[in-house]
Amino acid sequence: MTLTDAELEAFLDEALPADTMRRIEQTLRGDPWLVKRLALVCARRDRGNHSLAGIWRAHRLTCPSREELGSYLLGSLEPAAADFIAFHIQTSGCRACQANLDDLRNQRAEPGPHQHSRRQKYFQSSAGKLPGR
Numbered sequence: 001m002t003l004t005d006a007e008l009e010a011f012l013d014e015a016l017p018a019d020t021m022r023r024i025e026q027t028l029r030g031d032p033w034l035v036k037r038l039a040l041v042c043a044r045r046d047r048g049n050h051s052l053a054g055i056w057r058a059h060r061l062t063c064p065s066r067e068e069l070g071s072y073l074l075g076s077l078e079p080a081a082a083d084f085i086a087f088h089i090q091t092s093g094c095r096a097c098q099a100n101l102d103d104l105r106n107q108r109a110e111p112g113p114h115q116h117s118r119r120q121k122y123f124q125s126s127a128g129k130l131p132g133r
């Protein structure tokens with residue numbers, strides 16, 4: 001299912017027929033990148049608006065994985081994904097992800113022999129998730 005930004009905006013406004021809303025919701029469940037696009041559409045049209053957090057929760061958008069948060073800390077995510085995480089944590093104020101991020105930051109602060117392999121792992125897992133479109 002290919003969706004335009006206009007359709008995603010209409011989805012956020014719940015301005016689509018009920019069966020289309022349902023279809024988009026189902027698509028979102030299986031497509032994390034579409035969720036991220038939806039978040040960006042949402043952020044772009046409504047930056048700084050407190051209702052964003054409400055929209056976010058209402059649609060129960062998925063949290064980034066721990067690997068993605070790790071890559072975010074390392075700065076190795078592509079810009080769209082990094083924007084999504086910044087938006088998710090700062091604007092929508094997801095406490096679970098904030099706690100995860102703090103935890104990862106603490107781990108990185110500890111010097112240890114596993115530092116390098118952990119870094120490598122984050123890089124590999126995020127590289128495998130980059131969309132090829």
Ligand SMILES: [Zn+2]
Nearest residue numbers: 063094096097
């Ligand atoms: Zn989250």
